[in-house]
Amino acid sequence: MSWHRIRVVVRRxxxxxxxxxxxxxDIGFWPLMDIILWGxxxxxxxxxxxxxxSGTPYLIAGIMMFHILFQSQIAVGTGFLEETWSRNLLNVLTTPVTEFEYLAGTAAFGLFKVLFALATLSITAFGFFRFELxxxxxxxxxxxxxxxIVGWSAGIANIGIVLRFGQGAEILIxxxxxILMAFSGVFNPVDALPGALQPIARILPSTHAFNALRAVLDGNPLPGNEIALGVIGAFVMLLAGFAFTAWMLHVFRRRGFVTRFS
Amino acid sequence: MTQQEADVLVAHELRKTFKKVEAVRGISITVSPGERVGLLGPNGAGKTTTLLMLLGAILPDTGSVTIVGHRLPRHRSRAMESVGFAAGYLPLPDRLKVREALGVFAGWYGVRNEKQAVSEALERFEITHLADRLCNALSSGQRTLVGIVKATLHNPRLLVLDEPTASLDPDVALRVRTGLLQFCASTGAALLITSHDMREVEMLTERVIFLANGQVVANDTPAAIAATFGYDDLEGVFMQLADEARRA
Incomplete structure (x- = not known):
């Protein structure tokens, strides 16, 4: 692995x-609109x-924290899509950059987008609704x-789907x-979901993060069990995302799908 | 050192089938250090599929590819450090200036002094005036030139070019050919090139591999191949093979 190549992906x-x-x-206007809407x-x-x-802090804190997932996911997803939009994928694939280095670079760049979006959200939430992050x-x-980590995992898995099914699948980005917003209990506890959907929500690591968030907003200490479940689940999801996309990349190379993008 | 380690490219018995179409049927290619080789054939002969397999962008069904001693796909990253690739049909990253885009590729290729490498490569092909233009604002010919510059940034040991001068004016194409010959002579890089311009192939290459229907049908110097097929130059050979491929 080359840190230099990762830094160059960030620069790109x-x-x-x-x-x-x-x-x-993505990092300025939509966060602003979300705070205005939910606030x-x-x-x-x-x-x-x-x-x-008042439900206001739950809604505002929920949307602020959801933007961390959202920005992480779209930074990775659109980072890859940028190569397909400019038909640059074959150029990238014929350089020494490895798949891991490319994803690490887009994920690292995503952290900058998360920080920028959080700054927008924090300033807006305080200015309009006196909510302090x-x-x-x-x-x-x-x-x-x-x-x-959940955002990165979803972004990486989405890349796998686009590699396999082509640019038509980019809507998934x-x-x-x-889907994650609806099932993660961003604004509401899982038991507010229809009963049949609750098991799906409970296996998502993001659900445990939002459960922990609500507990803290209620004035309770950070629930260690929710964090532990969330962290373990997030890393499992990340590994699954990597494994899925590595498999899709193998299919992509085996079936010669690169010609779709060049 | 074995012969396989000494050669910059060794592809052995490559085969590729897409659904029921056999695109490549047992192609073997070897390129020695500093050698300039043309890969020719009519449309559908399997040139691009072969090139993409050599670059690791497509996996062969069977067969192996070794570049500078690094076997694909396991050691693709190490292998690509020694390869420069450009194609006439490939655009460059949108929204980046030429200098920035070349700097990014130089960084990915592991070039230490990116700015100097970019400036030297732009000067080599006499396009320093394009350095601050946005890649998406270039004409197709300019884009092709920048693509070739991109492929030579890191002084690769193997330069792979797919139809590099297809969209260029004759004078620019001549400049590119001259630049490529100078580059190969000064750096010792080997060249593997596809082209539909037979005069270009005769000017640039020492050896030609003709493909037809996914197989190698001739592998020799341009003059020897022309003589074998009973023609004065490669143009006649190409026309004959294209005609046979159409009727097959």
Whole structure:
């Protein structure tokens, strides 16, 4: 493995972000819109309920933490898609860059996007709704770790699907986020899901991260069992993502699918 | 050192079938250090599939590829450090300036002084004026030139070019051929090139491998192949093989 080549992958994607204003939407505009949407919804519901607990912090914290997963996933996914959009895949495949180095570079660049998006979310949430991300405390770190790894795993698996089924499957890069959002209990506990769907939600590591987040927002200590389940599950998901995409890449090379992208 | 270790490229008995179509049927190719070899054949002869197998982008059904002693696919990354590849049909990364894109590839190839390598490579092919242009704003000919520059950045031991001058004006194509010959002479790089321009092949290569229907049908110097088929030059050989392939 070459750290230098990984750094060059990061640089390659930094150039693209710098020159593509619409890419800033992902890390600037959509986070802003999400905070406005979920913050306003929480405020409205709080005004019309007799409950002593406002739901607003749960919604805002939920969407903020979901953006960690979202940004991690699309950084890896669109990083790869950038090569297919510019028909550059064959150029990359004929350099010494290994699959792992390329994915590591896009994932590392994703961390920058996560930080930028979190900054946007934090400033907006505080400015509009007086919500402080620091209210979560250091608990944010293990929760963010789980969500980042889940995002990378989903992004890597999506690359495998695009390699196998072609660019038509790229809709999954965005679509998989909505699936994860619905099943991970971003805004609600798993028991609020229809009974038949709850087992699916419980096997997702991201669900345990959001369970932990809600516990912290309720004023409880960080639940170690949820974090442990989340971390273990996230690493299992990452390994599964790698294994799946390695298999798809083998199929891609065996069937000569590279000609689809060049 | 065995002969296989000494040769920059050794491909043995490559076979590839896509669904029921046998694209490549037992092709073996060897390229020695500094040797310039043309890979020719009519459309559908299996040239591009063969090239992509040699580069590790497609896995052969059977057979083996070894580049500078590194067996594919296991040692693909090490092998590619010694290979430069460009194709007339391949674009460059969007939204990057030429200098940036070449810097990225230089970094991936492990070039230590990227800026110097990029400047020297641009000068070699007389396109320093394109350095600050965006890759997606280049004409197809300029893009091809930058692609060739990309392939030579790291002084590869094997340069693989697929139809490199297909979209170039005659004067630019001549400049490219001259630049390639100078590059190979000064660095000792071997060249494996496909082209439909037989005069180009005669100018650039010392040996020609003719493919037809996924098989090697001739492997010799351009003059010897032309003589074997009873022609004065490779053009006639190509026409005959293309006609036979159409009727097969």
């Amino acid at each position: 994607h930094a150039y693209v972000l710098w020159r593509a204003p619409h890419r800033w939407f 306003s919804l929480g405020t409205y519901v709080a005004r019309n309920t007799t409950s002593a607990t 620091s209210s979560i405390g250091w608990s944010i770190l293990p929760i963010a770790l789980i969500l980042t 965005w679509g998989s986020n909505f």
